[in-house]
Amino acid sequence: MSYSELSQKEKTQVLKKLREEHAETVERTQALVKKQNTIRKDIRKALADESKTVPEIAVIIDQPTHEVLWHVSAMKLYDLVAEDGMKDYVDVLYKLVEEKKK
Amino acid sequence: MDENKLKADALVVGGGIAGMQSALDLADQGYQVILVEKEPSIGGKMIMLSKVFPTLDCASCITTPKMSAVANNKNIRILSYSEIQSIQKNGSGFIANVLKKPRFVVEETCTGCRLCEYACPVDIPNPFDLNIGAIRAVRVPFSTAVPQIAVLDMDNCILCGKCARACPVDSIDFLQTEKEVEIEVDTLIIATGFETTPIDAKKEYGNGKLHNVIDGLIMERLLAPTGPYARVIRPGDGKEPESIAYVQCAGSRDETLGVPYCSRICCMYAIKQAMLIAGSLPMADITIYYMDIRTFGKGYEQFYQNAQAMGIEFVKGKVAKISEDENQNPVVRVELIDENSQIIERTHDMIVLSVGMIPKYNPSQVYGVNVDEFGFVKSPTPNLSSTKTNQPGIFATGASTGPMDIVDSINSASAAASSAASYLESVRNGK
Structure with missing residues (x-):
């Protein structure tokens, strides 16, 4: 039987059981997601007023520039930030994209 | 038809440009071909490239139609996200045991809409971008992937179920397991490609x-x-x-x-x-x-x-x-x-x-083919028939045989297909 054929109650139970079976992976990944969410929140805050470059964001949120770029590129991929021109011809400026109401 | 037991004329191992070309050449001659690719999509390294030398043509513009041609050819069946486990001789042909890894997505119903991807809360390094970009734990591997089917990375999943709730066709299946598939074929082409140092x-x-x-x-x-x-x-x-x-x-x-x-x-x-x-x-x-x-x-x-x-x-x-x-x-x-x-x-x-370039895979153990000191497939007749191996009925092509560019890989792939077709005819005619 596939997951889609289960009732809602059964789905909840299956996910719970799988989370127990994959406890180590789930714990590690949850920690990763928590860290990602904290950094993304900080990036959003840093971009709240005006567009900024990766080095500028890195200084504000106290994270290495390569990590900030990774997060910004991830946010850009899923339409959470967008490019907003260049600064001094070498640094890309990023701005927040307003989230659509779901 | 038993989906765990398949039969075809030829098995092509590797869905890069060489494997795709060999599969298409054989299929166009009317042979039934099964193409096994270990990644969730065919396309190999070439689909990752920007442009090709020396013409500066767009690599994707060449590779994507080729991928599509493979997917739409009625004589080719793609087994993606699958790996050859063993090969046994079967008369003049072979029986290949293939492990089909679970995508945790129902291939038959997934439309590649990416709603699961947008719902997933986990960003991970994107293997398609050599880990410098990001992608979600459940995703369609890349925009022109063939098949256009999502894959869920269970090693980076928190099992929150958001993807399943977002899927409009109920394609997420957390209960999927790996499957063993037995393939009976008469000839086999190794096109396992290369890795970079x-x-x-x-x-x-x-x-x-x-x-x-x-x-x-x-x-x-x-x-x-x-x-x-x-x-x-x-x-x-x-x-x-x-x-x-x-x-x-x-x-x-x-x-x-x-x-x-x-x-x-x-x-x-x-x-x-x-x-x-x-x-x-x-x-x-x-x-x-x-x-x-x-x-x-x-x-x-x-x-x-x-x-x-x-x-x-x-x-x-x-x-x-x-x-x-x-x-x-x-x-x-x-x-x-x-x-x-x-x-x-x-x-x-x-x-x-x-x-x-170094070989991606050493096929000597599974296929019994000779390899050179660096792990590339070694032909006993490199000057006369470079795609032949020491195993009758097994041919090798592309960068699995040594460093080569795209043009040479395509030529080599067509040569391998031609040799495989000759082998098929000789076996069938009892020569």
Whole structure:
């Protein structure tokens, strides 16, 4: 039987059981997601007023520039930030994209 | 029909450009072909490239129609996300045991809409972008993936169920398990491709720890419109580089790495990328540090001369060391061969290591084919029939047999298909 054929109650139970079976992976990944969410929140805050470059964001949120770029590129991929021109011809400026109401 | 037991005329192992070409050539002659690919999509390395040399045609524009042709050919069946476990002789043919890995997505119903991907809360390094960009734990591997079906990475999943709730056709299946498939075929083509020498192989070149020292394949992704940043910027800090240098033979012609051979493609891909960068960053200075420039193919020497005419600087020298200054700028220490072996240091914004080709997979154990000292499939008749192996009925093509470029891979793939077709006819006619 596939997951889609289960009732809602059964789905909840299956996910719970799988989370127990994959406890180590789930714990590690949850920690990763928590860290990602904290950094993304900080990036959003840093971009709240005006567009900024990766080095500028890195200084504000106290994270290495390569990590900030990774997060910004991830946010850009899923339409959470967008490019907003260049600064001094070498640094890309990023701005927040307003989230659509779901 | 039993989905765990399949029968075909030919089995092609590897869905890169060589494997796809072999499968298409056989299928176009009316043979039934099964194409096994270990990744979730066919396309191989070529679909990752920006453009091809020496024509500067868009790589995706060549590869995507080929992928589509494979997917839509009624004589070809693709088994993606599957790996060959063992091969047994079966008369004049073979029985292959294949492990089909679980996608945790129902292939028959998934439409590739990516709603699961948008719902997933986990961002992970994107393997398609060599981990410099991000992607979600459940995703369609890339925009032109074939099959256009999502795959869920259970090693990075928190099992929150958001993807399942977002899927409009109930395709997420957390209960999926791996499947064993037995395939009976008469002939087999190995097209398992290549890997590049690891970026951290040479400790003197930053040990893979300098963010602005990348390899040629990462630069391909930066140059591709579908790349992680959709522009050429430094992975270290997102700055647009004004000075980019290539270090040739950074993973080939090097006894210390166990790769003493020339990888054949590095000179040309470095020149190609230099020309593309000159187009996208017209103000950038581009330098290529080389020992020899080898432009062996048709139109390649002209291509090299065009690059020189465009102002790309070619410096004959051997780079001894790459370090980093306080602004993450790579500093090369180079011995200038044509200037009395003078040693100089130059600072660039970004360095690209022209890494070489090594075999992706050693098929000797599973297929019983001979390999050379480096792990490439060895033909007993390299000058007469280079796609033949020591095992009758098993042929090898593309970069699984040695370093080669796309043009040669396609030619080799057609040769392998032709040899396989001859073998099929000879077996059937009892010759």
